[in-house]
Amino acid sequence: MESPEVESDFLRSVHALLRELDGHHPAFQSERGMLRWTLHKKIDRNPSHGALLIKILVKELERAERCNYPQYIIPLLHTLMYTVIKVPCIPDDLYERVYDFCKKLLTLPKPYCTIGLDYARQLKLERTIPGVLYQRMVSAEQSLKNDSFLYQEKVFMFAAPDLLSEAVCRALVDEIRAAQAFQSARSCMLYVIERAFQTVLKERCNVRRLHGLLQAKPLDVTEHYFQQVMTIIEHAGREMSAEYSQYVEELGKIYSTLLSASEKGVEKTAAERSPGIPLPSPNISFHLWRDEDQLWKELVLFLRSPSQSCEQDSLSPELDSFEFQDLMPDYDCFEQTRFSVLSTDSGIERDLPTPGDEIPSPCTAETEHSRLQRKGCMKKRASSLDSIAFLQSGCNGQGAKPTGKLHRKSGGSTMEPMAPMKRLHTARVLVLGDDRVLGRLAQAYYSLRKRESRRVFLTRRLKVQFYYVPVVEEQSTSSPAEEYALPDRTEPCELAAYLGRADPWYESNINTLCHMIPKLATMPSSPSKPAISDLFIIDVIAYYVRLGLQPIFFQVYAVKLLFSNAALEPIEDIFLIELSVTLEELIPSRDGLPIKKKTAVEVPGTELSLLYKKVLLSNREKDETVSLRSTGLVMKAIPTNDTEDLVCLRVNIAEVIKTTNLSGRSYSLVANSIRTRNIKIKSTEQRSFTVCLDKDSRRIYKNVISIEVFPCLEPSYCLQKTRTRQASLQEDEDIGLAKYLPKSLLLPINTFAGIIQ
Template sequence: MDKPTTTSSGFTPTVENPEVESDFLRSVHALLRELDGHHPAFQSDRGMLRWTLHKKTDRSPSSGVLLVRILVKELERAERCGYRQYIIPLLHTLMYTLVKAPSIPDNLYERVYDFCKKLLTLPKPYCTIGLHYAQQLKLERTIPGILYQRLVTAEQNLKNDSFPYQEKVFVFADPDLLSETVCRAVVTEIKAARTCQHTRSCMIHVIEHAFQEGLKEHCDFRTLQAILQAKPLDVIEHCFQQVVAAMEHGNHGRDMNAEYNQYVEELEKIYSALLSTLGNDVEEAASDGSPGIPLPNPNISFHLWTDEDQLWKELVLFLRPQSQTCEEISLSQVLDSFEIQDLGLDYDDCEQARFSVLSTDSGIERDLPMPDDEVPEAEHSRLQRKGGVKKRASSLDCLSLLQTGSNWQGGKPPGKLYRKYGGSVMQPIAQMKRLHTARVLVLGDDRVLARLVQAYYSLRKRESRRAYLTPRLKVHFYYVPVIEEQSNSCPVEEHALPDLTEPCELAAYLGRADPWYESNVNTLCHMIPKLATMPSSSSKTSVSELFIIDVIAYYVRLGLQPIFFQVYTVKLFFQNASLEPAEHIFLIELRVTLEEYEPSRDNLLMKKKTMVEVPGADVTLMYKKVSLSNREKEETTSLRSTGLVMKAIPSNDTEDLVCLNVNITEITKTANLSGRSYTLVSNKIRARNIKMQSTEQRSFTVCLDKDSRRVYKNVIGIEVSPCLEPSYCLQKTRARRTSTPGDENVGLAKYLPKSLLLPINTFAGIIQ
């Protein structure tokens, strides 16, 4: 393969190379065959094709234009021939290439923009993704390079006044579920990725990319690289601030041509100022420059989940100013001071003009919550009386605050088949400006999701009373399944239902709903443990060799379409009447196993030899049955059973109802010539809520979400129902004080989502 020629300015012109084009075309077609499942040669290494394709453009940035041209042709062919299953994967691959590839011709931008506009006529998720990318393409054509600048600036937390958004990826792993080897492999790649994430180098990348896209052939790129490398940090910071300001200010006008011309003029001034400092030493080093500009991986932190409130604590520290999170201040000290000073706004302000319904208000100004930059530090030491009258917060402001972080547009879910409709994070009535985005990614099997949903419920409950994170922070959840060994974590008795499920049921459902998630994320399920045990994995230092972190970065950057899952609550009644009923939540599965009956010796002597011991116990079920017609019917039945399993995740696409799929083993007595015997019959019911009571006062064992750490014994009754959103419960409780007993959903409660839903981000949501 011939090496493309490079101009003196450092730009590589687009050269038609049949070998490179053929190689890219084969790789793209391999991706499409992988989506169809017709790629047996690569079944063991699924997910590597997309990563390898993007690595080719990283090694040869000038070939990105060729790959974009191929992807545009394949997109147009897929739309023309009706291959909708290819559209979203190809579009994601194309947009990820556009952000990094330099000097894309305007005609390619125009073709991609026209294609995205055509997607607006299709149902979700095509129209949602098409609109999102059409807006990004319009912005990029107006201000070239702004997508790269915003991505790097936010992910690396580069401080500036023009674009103050910040993002961070939190990777959580349960040490009881993942081995030390796997955790060490992930940490090793994170540390290796940080070698190219220094603040100075990231600022230089943003400056170089802006000049490369804005000035194009008028910029001597190699000389620019050498000048920037020789500059001190303060000069780099000043130049970075100028470039970002030029980009963001150029995006505020309405005339595209005027915006572009003004932006180019600003870049030319900054570029001329840099060239004026050119020295002899810089000229000699300029010949060794390279026109390639890497895209650094996002800021990622790894956490072992050892504390129940660890998720909330990490999000709090992410919001606090950098000066207050120095190493000298311990985490407990920060949180202790934060609890008193910063958690100030209570939802009681919606109804009463007070700072608290309790008598905890000292009347001293410094005891009130306030931003750290609002009052000088010296003022905190003064004792000042606050005013006697406080402005009453409007109901709309309180409603906006409660709805921020809710999962459904308009506050209510669209119906029982909510997952089929996709789902978009709702826009509150008066949305507050949230500058921080936390991307929480969990590693493990279904049990780590159970821990995530408990942390999420605790966070929502805390926010419903004192909203601190909700108005300032966006939180997105991501899931990467990892399995090291196959083991049954729940106790299974002899006559209980066989455990035929896989340890990553939710990941399997996400893979069925979104084929691109199946190809890029589910493939890590067994690959991460495999890479962790390889001898070379512990000594990796090259950024180009990272695979786990690269895939995680791709997932959190492009996985923006959530799929919502209903959270369920269970109330446990124990055999010991002195114990209070316990309430817990689960996301995936609840398993009930009847304990074996152990008769006394006297009873054994009285039994006839021909009598057959019938396992199980007599139970009564009361449930609200659901059907495809959306009709609910109260049912009550009594039977003898050995146990049941409640599944909240549908096992196939045809049963994607928002309900519990209950599989119960019923024991039916039969009579034959040899005497009495019994048979086991498996019954299936769909229920919105269900109650189970042991009529013989025989206890049973309950296991939640397949986790042996969440097993409860000596239970005689359970009640399962959809978990209510904490903010809805709080507002409904307050509304009952002034409403009549027959009123439902009065006050602010009627605008809030009733059920608690856990959103897990994918690349496309649910493809219909």
């Protein structure tokens, strides 16, 4: 019987969520991000009220569609689907109403049709096999070994120690450890078994009694029952036309076997209210990000250790000293190993490499001495499997070539790769910090793609998804980059602000963590261990990585720097968000020549020559050449508002204009702005300048006299272009496999909705 008090409480909570999305109630600003968490915690405490909440959410979804409130649809739909996963038993009429609503979304543009199609498929499967979404999620996230469902997922949380304080890192690690203390591989298997019986047998299942019986069983017996249950579930999932009664009968037999050895009187307690079965937190590993190659090494380690377990402590025991040791070998030696083109094979079988070898053994003195290895009698060519796998991972459901239209790319294909290349591992890489950590992520992503272009290893086995949680500490000390008077200094989390404008649900749930995480880290800890119901940060992150599946793609830009010292080689680097240029102080001449006296009014800045392609709204490009005097400039790759959402660079230049008046010669500063995708800047005087990339003090270049900025090319495209150029005279045209590869390097950041049009 539905309680009117409970229904009114749920209704108030849902309406508070909608008012939060409108942003018209400043009184709720302090609670932003906690309303959704509080609502789902009510369901965790009392799962029997889940159907009532779903009923209210369906009504609000139908009202939002009827009254033309599209901004409510995706947040309400995500809230509803997360409730469906948590709640064991839902009436068929509610399934039908939610399924019909998701089908209506197929007539709307992206991202509504994409999310609607994905959820319609999940609902159809969940209605056919109740509880399958919960069971698959737990099995994959906890990497539970079974022969029926082989998918494995893991969350890699990266934090740069120079950007986040030890207190913040400690608070994150404490929450991760607290979450893992309440779950182990054994307990997660019990949750899967209990949820299967609870959703199928309903009132005939005594969950409390079942839990006690399974707890008393040895671990191998628990694993045996887990294997049986997962086999039945996955068999029913593959045979969608199979009779539901047969599925219920098979699970009923296992349940009867479990209770056969128990004493009588079980049915007397069957009428008691069944306890809630919790949804365990994902398997999260915390890493202090000190090395650019650390991301690659962790992903390789994840693939080489497929049998993950919750009981293994994913946190380094050396956290107490705030240090993490890198135990992985140097993988650079792997990519340098090459095979000779011509073979003088001896014919001895043992001289041939093993066909199944994917990774050579770690580098030894012998391999360091000789990089050439013999391959059997012919030139080794990359297999079509490798090429197609890399192509799929690079395109990610998008067009192969950038169109240059308005709006950056958003969303991705939810289709699984073809069967021979099915990737069973998913790595969810989550970075914390401000814009500087995203610049380092872009560097690591470029390095990873470059490795894969030379030798496909991760791409065909692993799906990598990127997530971003902004964190800014108010007490943070000034960085060395602030020593320079960088013009147009803005907020430290520009990309997070853009994601919040593009996706209001990201703004409500994730951007609110920006100042909340440092605040929670400085709060005094309770003497007792934190309860699992109090783990706010980990719960929000788990919600984000589970439902944030719509990526927004950001163009990565390459920069080439030339220095005043001709002995120094030019340097190439990349940036994602910002490139700033400031003038260096003029150094007096040391050759003994007389220095001219300063004029009455010394004009600041230096003469710059700019050669760029001007981007117009008509999607045309116009070559421009400009000479001007400037004190500095800033290139922004992230739009500051929705009306200028062009995939291009916005260059803000502080131009010095000389003027003459009655008091004599003077000057004034004028701010100019241009839009471009390619630009060359050169100092025509002897003064050099300083370049800072992505606001990062570790990425400052001095004594620069010329820079060239252009969209960073996808490494696989560059490799294929080089190969085809050697075989064809048509250098400007894309032929062969290069014609189907993405040309530009795009970094995907996952959100809940992508870009809402």
